[in-house]
Amino acid sequence: MSKAQTKYLKDYKKPAYAIKTVDLTFELFEEETIVTNSMQITKADTNEKDLKLDAVSLELLEVSLNGLKLQESRYIIEEENLTIINVPTEFEIKIKNKIYPQNNTELEGLYKSGDIFCTQNEPEGFRSITPYLDRPDIMSVFTTTVVADKKKYPILLSNGNKIKCHESFDERHGVTWHDPHPKPSYLFALVAGDLGSISDEFVTMSGNKIVLNIYCDLGNENKCHHAMRSLKEAMKWDEKKYGREYDLEIYNIVAVDSFNMGAMENKGLNIFNSAYVLADMDTATDANFMGIESVIAHEYFHNWTGNRITCRDWFQLTLKEGLTVFRDQCFSADMNSAEVQRIEDVKALRERQFVEDASPTRHPIQPESYISMNNFYTATVYEKGAEVIRMVHTFLGEKKYAKATDLYFETFDGQAVTTDDFLWAMSKGGDINLEAFKTWYHQSGTPRLKVEESFANGTYKLSLTQIIPDTLEDRKQKPYYYPLKMGLLDEEGKEVLVKTLIVSKEHETFVFENFETKPVLSINRDFSAPIIIEQKKSEYDFLMQYDTNSFTQYEATQNFALQTINKLISSDEIDKAFVQAYGYLLDLDVDLSYKALLLELPSVSAIMQLQEKIDFDVIYTAQDKLLKIIAQKFKNKLLDIYKKNHFPASMSLDAEYIAKRAIKNRVLKILFALKSDEVAQLAQKQYEESLTMTDRIVALDVLENLHVNYAEVALQDFYNKYKDETLVMNKYFAILASSSRYDVLERVEKLQRDKVYDEKVPNLVRSLVGSFARNHKYFHAKDGSGYKFLADKIIAIDKINPQMASGLCGAFKVCNKMNNHNQNLMKKELSRVISTQGLSKNSFEIIDKILK
Structure with missing residues (x-):
């Protein structure tokens, strides 16, 4: 690794140059791409003499200043820069260079996803395309011409509006795009390929007609319609809620398989991980549909909160x-x-x-x-x-x-x-x-709020103490200022007071009078502040039954469950009051999607956050025991809920059937704890009869962890049916890597050799290697095998895609909270990774912080 240089906010300086316009020409070939970059530049700081451009892996062909080709003595090429010596106040720089997108496995800058040319330039990818002042405060007007083979790349896209098509290049053709809105280089985008598409239009509140296109691999067009509906809903919502309308003639979205992020908001040409565009009921779950709706909206909303500003x-x-x-x-x-x-x-x-x-x-x-x-x-x-x-x-x-x-x-x-x-x-x-x-x-870290109550003579006092974590460098931090929504309930569960307090001091007391009996506190309603509440005594069972705020009712359920699990860990005793209160939830007449959340027990991640030293073995044991007790006690009620809401032939995406699938699959996962043939047969039948991926994937997961013979048949059927559907195979790999079966690591290692798996595709790596790293039971195995496996993968993937490798490093973040045995095993593997020659700065930074 080249020497890791730290950048500091305090060192920010205004740019010494402004780039008014950028004219780019891309000549795309199979072995190479020629980029011609013409920039109109003005000197903002007249004391500057030389122009220092960002440039990575630069293969320079030619540099011209105001139309005159420069000799080599007029510029300097360094590892990450191209410096033009002694430039005038206003000038044009023209640079021609060569890049190799087909060899770019880092998926930053210009690269190929399958047969598609595409870009990812946030945060600093543009400098690997062409020399530039690659920083977000350099905003320029871009005009881009893309030239490529007509047959292989009939679709040529870039930012802004299409202003010209070029058909005079023999077997090649070109398209010129112009974006009238100044933007930084991280928002530049280019796509070229033989793509399928769907089109629609949207009329803005000002009456402007916008052409909407979604591009994808040929054959996947029918999976783009939900994304298109989501886009139109987002455009309407942004006009209604924020008064913001779209500002170009065209809005393009392109779905590609190889993408490091979820999506990118490039001006007028959003490039998406295909996981957040492609969906139908056979291949996508309800959660996938929701995720697509959210990410499509997110990238569209960036047009104003990210692009225009x-x-x-x-x-x-x-x-x-x-x-x-x-x-x-x-x-x-x-x-x-x-x-x-x-x-x-x-x-x-x-x-x-x-x-x-x-x-x-x-x-x-x-x-x-x-x-x-x-x-x-x-x-x-x-x-x-x-x-x-x-x-x-x-x-x-x-x-x-x-x-x-x-x-x-x-x-x-x-x-x-x-x-x-x-x-x-x-x-x-x-x-x-x-x-x-x-x-x-x-400030960093999650603040805590210690809550104490007192009641006397009709007066209720709420005393609050902020507990602020120190910085990593052990510096003290200040108290926070935030809104705290709270309610007080009477003994029948009726609200007698609803208020938003302003918390601003380390210690504060709020006084409320004229109560006949001590009220019950419902605090941090709607999660009004991202804090951790600490209460010595809280009436969780009462709030589970009566709280009128949906979030704090859910919160009471989770906290009571966490308290019960901790009691199981420390004393192996079950809190019967929680089990009784949980039974009340089963009879609640509420929205079924909400009810499904209420019935979910805390995750392993939530439980481990309460432990000073993490031991996953005891966490899993306690969690499994509580789930089994609930399943045994309420088996008939759970089966009744399942049967009332199981509609295997339904493929509806309306809220009612999404909710029915949510509650039905929640109780199936609870019944799984019985480890009975009856539940295995229920899951097998659901897998065989259901028409939605939502039902099928839950049943497959239950079978994988419950019944080996049923599972093998279902897994083989699933594989045969979907082996050509990369997005579905992500689900398949994730189920196997998350399995509770003892041979999971051996199976993960074997799956890396499956013909479907490709280590260069981030989604597949995340679904297999990433899912295993979140499988705490086996990743944190006492023999260190999980740590060694992941360390080996980080070293290998870092050479291919440093951003993906550094993401995997995050699995080691819990190192300092682990028991001594596991902590030593983790540090041993991390030390091996960080000493690897040529390790990227991405992975180095994460591991260095963990080891300090």
């Missing part, structure tokens, strides 16, 4: 990502069940971000430094960033928030700005002082 520098990443995640969460809540969406969002936050906050890789939503920017596309920047925006929304309320966002768009349209600029707009538009709120941007 972008980041000044990469330390401001949460400016666009936190805000846009919040927007897509609100969209999904409006499209589906708001209560279910909120719980799912918080579950995801806790599963990923809370774990990150408790690890050596924790960081603020606005980091102060980085070695590889790719490592900061994290749950902290995205999901915690969204929670920070949600708190701002709570402070302001809907009307003032709308006024503030209008001010933000009007003031900063066309600019590269900072989180401080956003908070200025929120403060001014919302008529509120948010200075104290900035700690959320600059």
Whole structure:
């Protein structure tokens, strides 16, 4: 690895040059691509003499300044730069260079996904295409011409509007695209291939007709219709909620298999991981459909929160990502069940971000430094960033928030700005002082809130103490400022008070009077702040039955279950009060999708977060025991719920049938704990008769972990049916890698040799290797075999795709919380990885933080 250089937010300097326009020509061939880049540049700092452009692996063919070819003495080529010596105040630079997309396995810059040319330039991929000032505060107007073989690449796409087709290149052809909106280079995109497509149109609130296209591999066109419907719904929603309409004549989406991220919001040409575009009921689950709706909306919403207004520098990443995640969460809540969406969002936050906050890789939503920017596309920047925006929304309320966002768009349209600029707009538009709120941007770790209650003479006192974690460097951090939604319930479960408190000090007491009896506290309603509540005594069973806030009812259920599991771990005793309260949930007459969430026991990830030293063996034992007790006690009720909601012939995507599948599959997973032939036969029948992937994949998972003989038949059938469907095979690999069967690692190693598996495709690596790394039972095996396997994979994949390798490194983040035996085994393997010659800075940065 070349020397890892750390970049710091405090070192930011305004760019010394501005690039007014960029004219690009790509000549695509099978063995090479020739890029011609003409830039109109103005010197912003007259003290600067030389122009230093970012450039990686540069094979330079020619450089011209104002039409004159430069001699080699006028420029310097370094490892990551091209410097043009002694440039005038205004000038044109023309650079011609050669790149090799077909050899690009890192999937950054210009590369090939199968037979499709495509790009991924966020954060710093453009510099591997052509020399440029590759930073987000350089915003330029791009015109792009793509030239390629007519037969192999009939579809040629780039940003903006199509302005010219070129048909005079013999067996080749070309298309020129122009984007009138200045943008940074990370939003540049290019696609060329023989693609299928579907088309539609959308008329904006101003009456502009927009052409909508979704491109995919030939033969997959029928799987794009849900994505198209989701796009149109997102366009309507953004107009209604934020007053934002689309600003080009055309909006293109392209689905490709090989993509490091979920999707990319390039201006007018979104490139998507095919997992977030392609879906039909035979190949996609209900969760897949929901995920597509969310990600399609997310990338569209970026058109204003990310493209029209972008980041000044990469330390401001949460400016666009936190805000846009919040927007897509609100969209999904409006499209589906708001209560279910909120719980799912918080579950995801806790599963990923809370774990990150408790690890050596924790960081603020606005980091102060980085070695590889790719490592900061994290749950902290995205999901915690969204929670920070949600708190701002709570402070302001809907009307003032709308006024503030209008001010933000009007003031900063066309600019590269900072989180401080956003908070200025929120403060001014919302008529509120948010200075104290900035700690959320600059502090790391998850704050806790110690809650104490007292009641005497009709007066209820709520005492709150903030417990703030220190930084990784052991620096003290300040108390946070946040809204805390709470309610007080009487003994019959009726709300007697609903209020939003403002928490701002380390210690505070709130007093409420005129109560006849002590009320029951319902705190952090709707998860109004991303904190951990600590209560010595909480009336979880009461709240499970009576709380009128759906989130805190769910929260009470989860917390009571966690308390029960911890009791099982420490004393092997079961809390009968929880089991009794759980039975009440089975009889609740509520939305079935919500009920399915209520019945779900805490995940292994949630349980481990409460342990000072993690021991997965005892966690699994306690979790399995509680599940078995519930399944035994309520078997008949669970079977009744299953039978009432099992409609194997239904392929409907409406809310009613999604909810029926959710509750039916939840109780099937609970009944699994009985380990009986009756349940195995139920799952086998569901697998054979059901017409949806949602039902089929749950049944397959149950069989894999319950009945070897049934499982082998079903797995072979599934493989034969879907071996040519890469997205479905991701599910197949994930089930096998997540299995509780003793030989799982041996099977994972064997599956790497399956003809379907390809280590160069990120989705397949995540589904097989990534799923095994989350299979805590075997990844954390006492003999260290899981650690050795993953370390070997990180070393191998790092040579192919460093971004994918560094993602796998995250499985070791729990190292310092593991028991001593496992901790030593993990450190041994991490030390081996970090000492590997040529290790990327991506993987080095993550492992170095874990080992410190």
